[in-house]
Amino acid sequence: MVHMNIARKIKTLLQEAELYHSQGLLDEAMVKYNNATEIIQSNEKIKSRQNLIDNISKKILALKGDIIKIEKAPKKPEVSAKVQDLIKKMFSFSPDKDDDAKALDGAIALAKFGQFKRAILEFNELLKKDSLRVVAAKSMLRCHMALSSVNEAVAQYEQWLSDDIFSTNQLDKLRVFFESILTKEGIEKTLPRRKTPADNIESEMEMVGVDGVQVKVPEIEDYETLDINSIGITMDSGPQEGQVVEFKVRFQLGNVVSLLLPGRDKDLIENFKAGDVFNDIQYYSTVALFNASGIVTSVKEIKVGPRRGDYCVDIEVELN
């Protein structure tokens, strides 16, 4: 009699697992398969026990395959031009804004959806507009950095030095901004400045006035004003369990901070899985220290460049 019940129990667990798997509820399916396996393993009397276990193992393997596929899928892939157009159009709000401001909104939306290449093209167009020039340029540099194309960002900046679309004062702003991003990337680089011929100074002075209007820079994300330099995370497992480990922030885009973990520190990397939430993270910014939660949005191994083999972990700050 006990036997019958166990058989039925196993059958239900397996049915549940199948359904959850088919609905894409993969963790739930895994729990049920594991439950079933445990029951079978602890009941030696079950008929063709090894067979059953083998069968379930196969299913678990297939399930693991699906889980890995999902984890590996790109988080912000380039989408079709049609979808990009839709994003540009539908995610630029504020109907009362002028067309330029809307165009900026659209480009920022593209960047937020990770469509950096297209966003760069859009921002590039906006360089033509006096009032948006510096904002658009900063955003372009950011997008290049988000694409990990430091060289292109630098080349772009150098190109601007020799163009005459920016005033020297604007270029100075861009340089300071760009250097601070590079520093966060761990790249110490002194960027060249434009050589100002003395007779240019007068026109420069005029530009300063224009520039004053642009002090309030529209931001890619609402949290951007909080420049986070480093964060402290309380580890809940591994050799450093219970300790607060401090990480330098390598790069920040909006409210997402990227950390760089050395590839050899496998135990540490194990602590970060996409979707993990850390409830108590200390964020050290230039202006304040605050506690908030954060969710791991991606964990990626760096495949090229000097940091090959290291891991890039993105954490999204959640202010409550």
Place this chain on the structure above:
Amino acid sequence: MAIFKLKKREIECKIVYYGPGRCGKTTNMEYIFKAYKKQVIGEMISVDTEGDRTLFFDFLPMGLGTIKDFDIKVQVYTVPGQVQYRSTRKLVLKGVDGVIFVSDSLAVRREKNMLSLKDLQHNLKEYGISIFKIPLVMQHNKRDLAGQDVPVMSVEQMERDLNRQLKVPSFPASAITGEGVGATLKECLKLTLLSFKKQIKSG
């Protein structure tokens, strides 16, 4: 953020399907796309990833005819439900006028339903919107699974879990068969348009 285009005599509004991953938001929209051909005024655009999960959003443009000479245009979206797409979810929610919260009747998803509702409340709040004030409708989806060999919550329990304080209209549904799908959307549209009327009167 409804957009009133006085010159074109057009009202544009935005409805968003929200809910935990895999609860059936995209399936809802697919059914609407097929069953309401007359109201659908463009193609359904889906940006998804591995395993049919929504990555950015699904989008469906609809037209509801005219009210007092105004053309009513509706943009319907679904958010990605997976936890890790939090920032995208918030982005898609921006400018929302009415929300359909889809919950999953599978007992194993009980906690996920509640977490997603909290997440909705949190994200709305960040846009300065109270979950108690926005036109909101609830849908308890996957009712077709009740009576099959999997643990499914009762509607009463789901109401207690999710709708005790909100007390918004709610519908049992099966997005796969289409049962309750149209009724849910219609109710949300009704509430949304009603709230416009109020806004126009008071403003």
